Amino acid sequence: MTSDPRLGPIALPDSRARRVVEKLLDGSGVGLNGPASQDIRVYHPDFFPRVLHQGTLGLGEAYMDGWWDCDRIDDMAHRLLTHGLGEHAQSTSERLMYRLQAGFFNLQSRARAYIVGEAHYDLGNDLFQRMLDETMCYSCGYWKDADTLLEAQRAKLELACRKLQLEPGMRVLDIGCGWGSFAEHAARHHGVEVTGITISREQAELARKRCEGLPVEILLEDYRDLEGQFDRIVSIGMFEHVGHRNYDTYFETVSRLLPPEGLFVLHTIGSNSSHISADPWINRYIFPNGVLPSAVHIARTSESQLLMEDWQNFGADYDHTLMAWLANFDARWHEIADRYNERTRRMFRYYLSVCAGAFRARNLQLWQVVFSKGREGRYDAPR
Incomplete structure (x- = not known):
């Protein structure tokens, strides 16, 4: 039947x-x-x-x-x-299988790093352009004083820039730059030079077009392969793809790339639990090999490399962000319906809706954490 x-x-x-x-x-x-x-x-x-x-x-x-x-x-x-x-x-067998895989294998190794890019972010720029706003931010907006998705995303980008204390001429690294949202905003409004890295070919191509004429370089590269030093580092919505077996390497890399007076802003979804697990449906259809960090994961693996200066939680804002994406997706689906099937439409509707419900229930969090290397003086984080 x-x-x-x-x-x-x-x-x-x-x-x-x-x-x-x-x-x-x-x-x-x-x-x-x-x-x-x-x-x-x-x-x-x-x-x-x-x-x-x-x-x-x-x-x-x-x-x-x-x-x-x-x-x-x-x-x-x-x-x-x-x-x-x-x-x-969640079925017991699915949870057990993921924990066994995550325990014995590095699901986010260099060889596997590009899987999520190919499976999700490379699905089609035309789809994401209709779901997101004109900034092309694919992460939680900051709705404190915002009435629209565009205002919330611009506020989020500016909040990160203010936490980084950007000054003209600084060299900034954007780990997981997406479609160039932060790179464009920081270069255009704060006069900095930005190097952005992504593991998605589709994102890299569009980000380069969006940042034309600005001091922005977009690289298709894994964070572990980076060299040099940057005055400031930011990572927005990428840490969820790092994986618990790589947290030490991630923070070691950030520390190596950051000078003594540098600052690092980490923007990530967070889990209320330190158990290593992933929703089986999300893992199969949306973010393969993704795993959410807990507060303990971040604090424990960063403490030998960096000094935590500030921790802000605005996870409730992700509910508003996801519902705004869903409204955009529904309103503009007809523009791309001939290029995608009904199963894809229902997949995205389900993904956006259940995630909104999870943030509304406070089962998931959104953290912005500021790190330094122990610079002198007081750090006052903007809100």
């Missing part, structure tokens, strides 16, 4: 799998085939055993296959996570 949403939700099968799912949902505010925007509408009778056997991987794949739908997946995810279904939603 195949699913067909046009026929409406199916009559729920009287099965053990369905009863188990209903029991898990009880008290969460999420119902089955109900009228609320957060309720799950089931279109395929095998939805229940698939979710029970495969956890979040099965839930995400079933959505991509059209087996279920929900008007507000972000609200559904927020309610389920707040209800405590986060651990139950």
Whole structure:
């Protein structure tokens, strides 16, 4: 039997799998085939055993296959996570397999570093240009005094520049430069020279075009291969791809590239737990080999190399950022629908929505951490 949403939700099968799912949902505010925007509408009778056997991987794949739908997946995810279904939603075998792989293998080695670029960031600049704003920032905006996505992203870039205490003529390294958002902003508004590195060919190509005429160099390079020194270093939304086996090397590299009076700003999503794990669906379809650091991971692996000057958490702002991306994606999908299939559309909608729900539930954080090499004097971080 195949699913067909046009026929409406199916009559729920009287099965053990369905009863188990209903029991898990009880008290969460999420119902089955109900009228609320957060309720799950089931279109395929095998939805229940698939979710029970495969956890979040099965839930995400079933959505991509059209087996279920929900008007507000972000609200559904927020309610389920707040209800405590986060651990139950992943199959034991999937969690165990990832931990075994992450324990025995370096999933983010030099040889594997370009996998996430090819799988996600190289998917298509046309797609990301419609989902993001004109800055092409693919990281959390700073919504403290912002009303729009563009204002929030510009505020985030300027906040990082102010924390770095940029001065004209400084040499700045941007580790994981994306489509050149920070490089363009810092060079244009602060008169600095920027070297940006990325592991995505598509990002590098567009970043070079966006930074034409500015003192910006964009390299397709792994951070471990960098040489020289830079007055300031920034890394926005890249540390999630480093991996726990490489944290020591990462901070050693930053320390080696930074002079005694230098500053480093690390902008990264963070986990509430130090357990090494990854959501199976996100790992397979969005960010292969990614792993989120905890506060302990960052503090422990940086302490022998750098001095922590400031730590700011504005993770709640990622909810607003993701929902703004989702609104853009939905509003402009028709412009690229002929170049991508329906499965890709549903994959991105699910990804943006469940991540928004996770940040809303405060299961995920967003940190900006400022480091120095022990420079003299007081450091006052702007907010």
